[in-house]
Amino acid sequence: MSFDARARAVLVAIALGCSVACRLTNTEAPPVTGPSELAVSVTLRASPDVITRDGTSRAVIAVLARNTYGAPLPDLGMRADIMVDGLLQDLGRLSARNLTTDRDGRTSLMYTAPEPLLGDTRHTFITIVITPLTGDARAQVPRTVDIRLVPADADEPNL
Amino acid sequence: MCNDRESLPPAPHRHWRCACRIVAALVVLSAAGAGATGCGQAVRSGRSPVVLIINRLEGAPGAEPANLSTVLHSDVETLVERTRDGEQSSVPTLFADVGQAELRLALKDVGQSGSPAAPTDNNLVTITRYRVSYRRTDGRNAPGVDVPYGFEGAATVTVDGTGPAVLALEVVRVQAKQEPPLRNLRGSGGAVAISAIADIEFYGRDVVGHEISAAGALSVVFADWTDPR
Numbered sequence: 001m002s003f004d005a006r007a008r009a010v011l012v013a014i015a016l017g018c019s020v021a022c023r024l025t026n027t028e029a030p031p032v033t034g035p036s037e038l039a040v041s042v043t044l045r046a047s048p049d050v051i052t053r054d055g056t057s058r059a060v061i062a063v064l065a066r067n068t069y070g071a072p073l074p075d076l077g078m079r080a081d082i083m084v085d086g087l088l089q090d091l092g093r094l095s096a097r098n099l100t101t102d103r104d105g106r107t108s109l110m111y112t113a114p115e116p117l118l119g120d121t122r123h124t125f126i127t128i129v130i131t132p133l134t135g136d137a138r139a140q141v142p143r144t145v146d147i148r149l150v151p152a153d154a155d156e157p158n159l
Numbered sequence: 160m161c162n163d164r165e166s167l168p169p170a171p172h173r174h175w176r177c178a179c180r181i182v183a184a185l186v187v188l189s190a191a192g193a194g195a196t197g198c199g200q201a202v203r204s205g206r207s208p209v210v211l212i213i214n215r216l217e218g219a220p221g222a223e224p225a226n227l228s229t230v231l232h233s234d235v236e237t238l239v240e241r242t243r244d245g246e247q248s249s250v251p252t253l254f255a256d257v258g259q260a261e262l263r264l265a266l267k268d269v270g271q272s273g274s275p276a277a278p279t280d281n282n283l284v285t286i287t288r289y290r291v292s293y294r295r296t297d298g299r300n301a302p303g304v305d306v307p308y309g310f311e312g313a314a315t316v317t318v319d320g321t322g323p324a325v326l327a328l329e330v331v332r333v334q335a336k337q338e339p340p341l342r343n344l345r346g347s348g349g350a351v352a353i354s355a356i357a358d359i360e361f362y363g364r365d366v367v368g369h370e371i372s373a374a375g376a377l378s379v380v381f382a383d384w385t386d387p388r
Contacts, residue, residue, distance in 0.1 A: 032294075032296040032356070033296055033297075034296045034297065035296070035297055035354075036295035036296050036297045036299065036305075036353055036354045036355060037297070037350040037351065037352065037353055037354075038350070038351055038352070041297075041350065043350070066297075066299075068297070069297065069298075070297040070298050070299050141351060143348075143349070143350075143351070144346075144348045144349075145348075146348075
C-alpha cells in the first residue's frame with residue numbers, strides 16, 4: 001500500500017471514530033398537547049350582558065365550539081334554553097332553539113327581554129343554557145352564560 | 160486544498176504535511192464538539208458557582224392548606240358553613256391557593272472524588288421573588304380569557320448548603336377567582352373545568368451578588384369542586 005493510500009485510510013478511520021465514538025443526543029420532551037377543558041369546548045359570550053326588561057331589548061349570544069386541539073368544530077348541533085333561578089322557563093324569547101355550528105365552529109342566537117312588570121325593581125339573572133348534542137343525552141354537558149335584566153324604570157338598583 | 164499534484168511533483172513529506180493539517184482540523188473540530196456537549200445546562204447557566212434545585216413543588220387548596228399535592232385542585236368558590244344565631248348557613252367564600260417549594264443548592268464544581276467540594280457562606284442564596292404564569296396544553300393561553308393572569312410574588316428565604324429550605328408561596332391569587340375565566344366556573348358554568356400548568360420561577364442571588372433562578376411547574380385543575388365538610 002502506498003503512503004498516499006495509507007494516509008487516506010488513517011484519515012478515514014479518524015473521521016469515523018470522531019463521528020460515532022461519543023455521539024450524545026438530548027432527550028427532548030414532546031410538545032404539550034391535549035384538551036384543557038372538556039373535549040368539546042364551547043365558549044359562550046353574551047353581548048351586551050346587561051339589558052333592560054322592556055320587551056324589546058336584545059342580547060346576542062355568540063357560540064364558539066372547539067375540538068380537542070383547540071381547532072373550530074363545525075356541524076355541531078346544540079340546544080338552547082332559558083333558565084331562571086335554576087329552573088327552565090321562558091322568561092323572554094330566544095331566536096332559535098336548535099343551532100348548528102358553521103365551518104368556523106361558530107353560531108349565534110338572539111335573546112329578547114320579557115315585557116316589563118309594573119312595580120318590579122328587582123334585577124333578574126337570566127341563564128342561557130347551550131347544550132351540545134352528543135347522540136346520548138346522558139353524556140350531555142350544558143354550558144351557560146348569564147344576562148342581567150334590569151327594570152326599565154329603576155333609578156336605584158336593588159340587587 | 161491538497162490536490163496540487165499537477166503543478167508540483169509528489170513528495171512524501173508534502174503528503175504528510177497535508178495529512179497533518181487535516182488531522183489538526185479534525186482535532187480542533189472534535190474538541191469544539193466536546194466543549195459544546197461536555198458542559199451541561201446546569202454548569203453554563205448563570206455566573207454563580209452554585210445551582211438552585213427544586214426538590215419538590217406542591218400546591219394546596221386555600222380551604223385545606225395542609226393537603227399539599229403535586230396536582231392542585233383549585234376550588235373557584237368554597238361554601239363555608241357558618242352558624243349564626245343558632246341557624247346554619249353556607250357562605251360562598253374565596254380562598255387563595257397556596258404552594259410550597261423545597262429548594263436546595265448544588266455546586267457546579269463538584270470537586271475531586273474523595274474530597275468533594277462544599278458550599279461556603281459566599282454560596283448562600285437568598286430567594287426574594289417568584290413569578291407564576293399559567294398555560295394550557297391546547298394552546299389557548301390568553302390571560303383573563305383562557306387562563307388567569309400571571310403575577311409576581313415576593314418571599315424571602317435563604318438556601319444554604321446544609322439542607323433544603325422550604326418556601327411558601329401563593330399559586331392562585333384570590334383576585335384570579337374574582338375575574339374570568341375562573342369566576343365563570345362557579346356553579347359549573349363557563350368551561351366547567353380548566354386544566355392548566357402553573358409555571359413557577361424563583362429568583363434570588365448569592366452573597367457575592369450573582370443572580371440565580373430556578374423553574375418548576377405544577378398542574379392546576381380549576382373547577383367548582385365539592386366543598387370540604
